[in-house]
């Protein structure tokens with residue numbers, strides 16, 4: 001393997017942009033369908049995997065919501081999250097901040113308690129077993145109304161001590177951040193940190209709205225900032241982290257191929273970018289796969305890869321003590337890698 005790719009795989013890292021529903025591998029989807037006596041609209045695993053051929057965000061979301069239909073019980077959410085954390089552990093992730101979409105499940109009659117309970121049971125287990133720390137981010141679906149988001153926040157009130165922050169995802173075009181101004185204000189008043197998907201398919205103005213109206217401190221995706229020099233300068237000056245998802249961007253045709261990806265240009269402008277997997281079961285890989293794809297296509301240097309790993313820790317919501325400990329672990333791995341002859 002390219003020595004820079006080896007380094008990327010060895011480095012301790014955090015993942016900050018991961019939809020737990022997007023970690024549903026076809027094999028598990030069929031196992032859960034069988035568990036519940038449900039028939040999926042595909043004959044087998046191969047046929048489902050072959051359907052992962054997307055033209056844009058919406059074509060993916062249609063499949064993603066269809067797949068989520070097999071997630072019904074606390075045990076299903078536990079199994080889903082446990083399977084993701086096995087990949088996280090194998091990729092040397094030491095901290096994860098994961099989204100869940102309650103509206104996708106409560107609309108189908110699944111209890112909020114079962115969704116959050118199953119996810120957290122697996123996270124607590126991985127923290128004990130592998131030392132992976134975590135945060136859980138409740139995400140509102142932006143294709144639904146703000147009134148729906150406010151109702152979801154009300155439903156979440158008994159569980160807010162187990163929810164670490166708020167996000168905004170689903171179909172971006174036509175659903176600007178400003179649509180959710182009131183519900184985000186209420187979340188901020190509750191003391192919850194807020195993030196939002198912006199500038200994945202939507203224009204740079206959506207990123208500005210997320211910053212100025214929703215007052216997010218971190219942007220999910222944000223790659224269309226590259227179209228506005230003024231916004232690029234602002235993101236660098238304010239050190240606003242962007243949780244970039246390279247394989248996702250290529251799969252959803254934000255870029256024609258990985259060589260066209262803007263990640264390296266953003267690093268060169270001193271923007272605090274991180275590498276994440278988004279929906280790894282659908283987009284062809286987990287965090288290390290994303291690093292390797294970028295290293296191969298963009299010829300990232302060892303220094304750039306180290307910077308990306310450090311950014312993932314610095315952009316997280318970890319307390320200072322653990323943040324410093326993980327940054328020190330990165331330094332240690334770099335020294336070992338260098339003394340091994342690189």
Ligand code: HPA
Nearest residue numbers: 019169170171197278279
């Ligand atoms: O990449 C994404 N964008 C918007 N919504 C989503 N929900 C899951 N993945 C995504």
Ligand SMILES: [Zn+2]
Nearest residue numbers: 019169197278
């Ligand atoms: Zn996403």
